[in-house]
Amino acid sequence: MSDAIEAALQATPAIEIKDVWRTFQRLDGSAPFTALQDIRLDVRAGTFVAIIGGSGCGKSTLLRIIAGLVPPSRGTVLHEGKPVHGPHHSRGFVFQGDAVFPWLTVRRNIEFGLQCRGIPAAERKRTAETWAAAVGLADFIEAFPKELSGGMRKRVDLARVYANDPDVLLMDEPFGALDAQTKERMQVELLGLWDRTRKTVLFVTHDVDEAVFLADEIVVMAARPGRIAERIKVPLPRPRDERSRVSDAFEETRRRLRKLLEDLAPATTPAR
Numbered sequence: 001m002s003d004a005i006e007a008a009l010q011a012t013p014a015i016e017i018k019d020v021w022r023t024f025q026r027l028d029g030s031a032p033f034t035a036l037q038d039i040r041l042d043v044r045a046g047t048f049v050a051i052i053g054g055s056g057c058g059k060s061t062l063l064r065i066i067a068g069l070v071p072p073s074r075g076t077v078l079h080e081g082k083p084v085h086g087p088h089h090s091r092g093f094v095f096q097g098d099a100v101f102p103w104l105t106v107r108r109n110i111e112f113g114l115q116c117r118g119i120p121a122a123e124r125k126r127t128a129e130t131w132a133a134a135v136g137l138a139d140f141i142e143a144f145p146k147e148l149s150g151g152m153r154k155r156v157d158l159a160r161v162y163a164n165d166p167d168v169l170l171m172d173e174p175f176g177a178l179d180a181q182t183k184e185r186m187q188v189e190l191l192g193l194w195d196r197t198r199k200t201v202l203f204v205t206h207d208v209d210e211a212v213f214l215a216d217e218i219v220v221m222a223a224r225p226g227r228i229a230e231r232i233k234v235p236l237p238r239p240r241d242e243r244s245r246v247s248d249a250f251e252e253t254r255r256r257l258r259k260l261l262e263d264l265a266p267a268t269t270p271a272r
């Protein structure tokens with residue numbers, strides 16, 4: 001085994017989810033509800049992991065726990081070997097709806113996180129311009145969000161997160177609100193950014209095709225209680241492009257994933 005491969009195998013995973021449980025109290029006082037049961041998952045640095053499963057199986061809760069937005073009831077999440085105790089800019093979060101501020105220009109939106117961290121103006125300006133260009137919005141950098149389409153606002157969102165230079169991107173159905181064509185274009189663009197930066201990505205989706213097209217590995221979750229049912233490696237070579245969507249490997253993985261989700265139904269039937 002080469003030294004490089006051995007070092008990669010021995011390296012601390014970017015994210016380690018150790019025996020994580022999450023329960024929620026019910027308002028009617030009945031027994032607490034187990035949203036996540038004994039989740040264990042290691043994610044190696046630089047990998048693209050999709051998390052799929054039906055509504056209510058705990059995908060968002062798991063992502064929020066990794067982000068540090070919600071504490072686990074039991075267990076721990078380690079980021080680069082250190083326990084997560086709260087949100088940090090090294091873990092960027094992208095929500096389904098866009099999280100752009102309507103009263104700020106594209107430039108000021110992208111700069112916002114950097115400003116909060118006290119990054120000097122000249123560096124902020126440079127970074128905002130780099131990321132606006134990377135997402136194809138160089139000509140719209142002084143525009144306000146209301147002047148942009150849904151797909152363009154999503155690009156601002158991506159630029160905003162990338163500008164903070166996180167190690168890990170946590171994406172909760174980021175393209176869920178886009179039309180099918182824009183969604184496919186954004187998937188290709190995201191893979192372009194990922195190829196350039198090789199950030200670790202955890203990407204929640206309901207969409208089987210999206211998971212197969214994007215991910216190295218797909219974590220399939222089941223509901224009641226929310227748990228990991230299966231992990232599937234995606235055998236599609238990289239870099240991927242539109243041709244990847246019509247390959248035999250794509251079709252085969254897609255079929256396998258659909259069957260798995262059907263077997264886990266009715267509680268976890270995917271949206272498509």
Ligand SMILES: Nc1ncnc2c1ncn2[C@@H]1O[C@H](COP(=O)(O)OP(=O)(O)OP(=O)(O)O)[C@@H](O)[C@H]1O
Nearest residue numbers: 024025035053054055056057058059060061062226
């Ligand atoms: N703050 C909360 N209080 C009480 N119950 C909650 C809370 N947050 C989530 N839950 C419950 O935990 C379960 C998992 O919710 P979660 O939002 O993580 O599911 P999901 O897999 O993301 O679903 P969807 O695909 O619909 O987004 C649901 O049954 C939900 O009602």
Ligand SMILES: [Mg+2]
Nearest residue numbers: 059060061172
């Ligand atoms: Mg959700």
